[in-house]
Amino acid sequence: MMKRRQEPKTQRISNRRSPNRSRGGDAIIYLMLAATAVLMVYPLVFALAASLKPLDELFRFPPRLLPVNPTFDNFADLVVTMGQSWVPFGRYLSNTVLITVVGTAGHLLVASMAAFVLAKYDFPLSKTFFRLVVVALMFSGYVTGIPNYLVLTRLGLVDTAWSVILPAFAAPIGLFLMKQFMEGIPMALLESAKVDGASEMRIFLQIVMPNVKPAWMTLIIFSVQGLWNARAQTVIYSEAKKTLTYALQQIQLGGIARVGQAAAVTVIMMLVPITIFIFSQTQILETMASSGIKE
DSSP, X not given: OOOOOOOOHHHHHHHSOOOSOXXXXXXXXXXXHHHHHHHHHHHHHHHHHHHTSOHHHHTOSSOOSSOSSOOSHHHHHHHHHHHTSSSOHHHHHHXXXXXXXXXXXXXXXXXXXXXXXXXXXXXXXXXXXXXXXXXXXXXXXXXXXXXXXXXXXXXXXXXXXXXXXXXXXXXXXHHHHHHHXXXXXXXXXXXXXXXXXXXXXXXXXXXXXXXXXXXXXXXXXXXXXXXXXXXXXXXXXXXXXXXXXXXXXXXXXXXXXXXXXXXXXXXXXXXXXXXXXXXXXXXXXXXXXXXXXXX
């Protein structure tokens, strides 16, 4: 039996590539990263600490970062205030959850299927269509607000949840992001699946989508953040159909007496997007590190 020749231990160690940097350089890098982390975390800590401060500490000058006498009275007062509304708190919450879940799922499905066609198939005016998508990225929601309202009015969707959900389906950022990722999938992989008898839908669901996981996880983060914080006051008029963000922001406009409740509102509004980002970030990093495919 032939055995693999082993190199001397000293030679194996010398062949290893040593990093070309000093300990002082590493220390500077870590200090810069730590300072950046503190700057990013500070607003979140400040908002959370403000929601736990009693009213007298909120007006203390100079202000303190952490509360001296932490309390949950701000959240309790917020629940009482929301309970006094003739529309239940659960109705606002269910409206927001419905818009966020359906809008995100539809955006992901429509953007992914359209990007798959643009990235892997040639058809007339395909490049022109993608250029229009790129141009659409330059226009914010404020610019397209009036055209969207006119279209929704003609469709009879104003004052319904679909007036927020349908425009979310057509957000150009999703199509652009998914197409750029899908172009990195080699055609040889798709053609081999076709030879094995896989249908187009099976190729899309079992081959393409798993390999562009970083793209659609990022898309979910953007979509949830936008829809969860959508006020939609220009297309939804009935109080029973309004979103949670709209109701909470009305409490924030209550003046000095509701400063504590406003701090609690800030925490509630940022809780869901941050939670989803934390869980999704780990999967995105793991997928980007292990699922690259190149021809």
